[in-house]
Amino acid sequence: MLQLVTFSILNGLLYGMLLFLLASGLTLIFSMMGVLNIAHASFYMLGAYFGFQIAKEIGFWPALLIAPLAVGLIGALIERYGLRRVHAYGHVAELLFTFGLAFIIEELVQMIWGRVPVDYRIPAGLNTTAFTLFNTSYPTFRVFILLIAVAVFGLLMLLVTKTRVGLIVRAALTQPRMVGMLGHDVPRIFMLVFGLGCALAGLAGVIAGPVFVTQPSMAGVFGPILFVVIVVGGLGSLAGALIASLLIGLVQTFAVALNVSIGTVMGAVGISSPPLLLDELWPVTIAQIAPVVPYLLMVLLLIFRPTGLLGRRM
């Protein structure tokens, strides 16, 4: 039992921190600009592919530096020449623009690197075991991911709360015109913020690519769970995103360990027999639906508490 709980907590934390690395960029963009970037997972994918290509040519450590910068640059350009134009047409148009962008990026990646997963390996220096617990080994690379995620969180909080740039950005969030009148180039700030958000996604891609499968459909695998994290954490809150990522990571990991059936859970809550048409769900175990539990959480939260756990924006 202790073994199970320990592993679930550890695995949940590791997975949750990776989710946070991904979600941090999206939260930044949404809290600063009000744009829900559906293509965020696509920038994550670009980061993974750039990381793979650069690591192949030069090495992993240069890739860690160059790939996020490249993705950030692309993001900034897209904001400047694409999103800014669409901003005038309203939120629906912005959402649809990023939606179409996700489509195009996936096709581009397929065109250039093909559809087959690419052989993106963990760098030799990090391909060792960090520690062994109860006979299970934990790879150094996962600990590396954890460290980077923590560092990113710290830097972001610092940036947003303690620096002058962060102050201006936070001001531009609520009073863009006033900030503009004070002499700051608000559009340029938005462009930089978008670029930074995309760079964070790219960083997540460079790091996660070797652990997960780097293939054109990887954006579709992480995309949905990202939105769950953002919604649960609260649209617009960085600390909320962190808590939500860890929560979702832990929930999913613990759910996998639960071999108790839905029927049993429902019985404990007081619903003894299944409603019409849903009787096939009764013998299904929580472990079977573990990957789907976050969506359930998201829908429930959206109905009862749309601001999420710590959110401020609507």
Next chain:
Amino acid sequence: MINTRMLVLAVAGAIACGSSVQAEDTFRIGLIDPLSGPAATTGEVGLKTWQFLAGEVNASGGLNGQKLEVVGYDNKMNPQETAIQAQKAIDSGVRLLVRANGSAPGVALNDFLNKFNERNPTKQTLYFDYAGADPAATNEKCSYWQIRWAANIDMKVLALASFLKGQADTKKLYLFNGDYSTGQGIQKAMRTNMAEKRPDVQIVGDELVPLMKVNDFAPYVEKIKASGADTVVTGAWGQDLALLLKAAGEAGLRVKWYTFFAQGIGSPTAVRQSGLPSHTVFQIYEAHANLPSVAYREEEKNFRAVVGAGQTMMYPGSVNAMDMFSKAARDLKTLDVAKIVASLEGAKFKPRAGGDGWIRAEDHQVFQPLYVASIGPIEKDKGFDEENTGWGWRQIGEVKPEDTLVPTTCQMKRPQ
């Protein structure tokens, strides 16, 4: 012996023909598979395989004076689209359709052809399924106009259980499958067959996981470890299989992995990336590149010469299909598919992979030997490797077709 260069030219010719206007002296074969979208890699390999086989036939003179031409129709893995593409193919003169990817499109095609062939007796079209593993297609959804050239999943499970009968080091079994019809089918069939063949084996775990939704398999690997299993049987494929094996390698899980789909595109690479020890991942399949049969290895060599060294002949069922179709056409001196399918019912043959094969008349399911192989380092001149990883398949065992016989509930509607 067919000169490789001749073969390449013939195949190129077959491909070039694919984009030209239909000539009177060509017999067109329509391949309906995903040629765009996420499943496109497997669909394209299928197309290349059939073009290669058509090229071989053309290089030896064609069939009854006619050249073969293979045209691809993209169904995007969608059953509704499959029916549309079949209609398009038949409209342009195709009378033999071939298909393999996905259960729903296969069932849709059976349904479509049953109705179409009955309503249009002058345009009757034959359908070869060259790799599909869905049992429904030869049971409740069977069709007189279909021949299934690959073993379905029930047969493969029965074969694996027969093989495991002789594996003394398998004592605790963990079942790990996707939460959909095929995965659930494997789960049930494994339990039934193991109870019969090896009642001493304890099934210590049984997992059903939603398809392509899990990113982190570490918790599942933890469960397998905690159960004390020494063998895992899994129907996972593609991304799920890759992530599962990677997580297992990272956690240092040491078990024997018996898979049904480790021959799929990207899976040998994933095995290699996972860091798992050599010869601990197995597959059971109709063939593999390093079979004892010389005829099969020769075919594999020709195939790789045309398609590329990194691509194995993933669809051995198609080889038998083309062989038997050509033989029937030449023997009957006709390309009338209605006559060909009537003659193929119940026919016996010798697969190039070795052993004996036959086409069961009741449900048009082909029975043939199945081979168990494990993947590990292979020296360049000692055999083929997979996907340029330096690792290749090594034969471990053979299961005779008699040990793969499953009953059928097919109520076939035969034409008058």
Next chain:
Amino acid sequence: MTAHSLLSAGSLGPARWVNSLVANAGFALAWAAAAMLLVVLPLIFKSDSAIAVMCIIGVSVVFALSYNMLLGQAGLLSFGHAIFFGLGGFCAIHVMNAVAASHAPVPLVLIPLVGGLGGLFFGIVFGSLASKRGGTIFAMISFGLGELVSSAAPILNRFFGGETGITTDRSALYAPFGMNFGPQIQVYYLIAGWCFISSLAMYFVTRTPFGQIMRAVRENPERLEFIGCSTRRVRFVAFILAAFFAGVAGALAAINFEIMTVSNVGGNQSAMVVLMTYIGGIGYFVGPVIGAVLITLMQILLSDITAGWQMYLGILFVVVVMYAPGGIAALFGPEGMAAQAWHSPRQFVLVMPMLLTVVGGMLLIELGYQVGLKSSDGPIRVLFGIAVNSRSPLPWLVGLALVIGSFCGLRFATAPADRMPAVLRELTGVPHG
């Protein structure tokens, strides 16, 4: 000053009557023409596959129109609309099988109603959860609901049929007058009929006072609350109406393909209807129709010609979002590009750089695919009869030059008047200032 406005200037009784007669006559004429077109189409395009394609287009039209009720009318962007399409279709297919097995005298023409009612039922269930908020929150809820349903579907085998789906035989139902709907042409007329009725019904909804209120919710929900209207109730009704018609579309699909699978409730199906409706144009009733026709044709026919059809679809979508947010219908509408070009014919000169950009873009994309995904087919790609070698730099340079050059030319030519050089102003007839 049109005849209409002349007539409405006076408030005399007979003038008002004539006024409404003219308006009604125009309306009746348009719809009669549409009905005539539906009847005549299969006589023009006779082949089996053409009729099959038209059937699919008919289904897509109803689906897209139902979606526009949410997006265009009520301003609700939904990423999970396919669940009603799929659920309605599954209800219909199960009823079809039950009717055929029990030999009940229920004709096939009533089955789309079953689909609609199925969609309505699930619309009520999910709508009560989703209609509290609008905007981004609604989009996320709809997405979450879509994911939940499409994840639950493979588990609920009896209803969704698992991997192989549920099949049916439409010709096994009760067949009055000998019409068993076996032949595709009979199915075409069934679909065309239901498409016409559904479109008419949806059009009427937009013309009622409720339609006005829906549009008000889209424009200014806060104000609507202040004048006493419950935005929540309006959104709910819009939601269930859209779900009803989506269910009808699903039933038509079930009849047409005789199979329904879990992918019919999936995210891909939802994404497609968003694309169709937006590209067609959400501001006009006929917009989704145009979008449905165009996208369906692209999906079925374009994929045969080029491997990059999805890329073209994505680019088309983004271009529409960026440069033509009213969709194709708006381009040809009263304030669209076509009307503008009509008024100042010199603007036709802009067509050339637009065409060149498109050609250049196509060239680059096809070259890209030839080098990448299709590299095993060799470097040569035949485009419009010219064999192009993707390995040589020349076609790439030509493509780049075309795209960059024409695009810059377009930007230059459409720049605000005061930034345009005098020469160009003369050419395009743009007034100064």
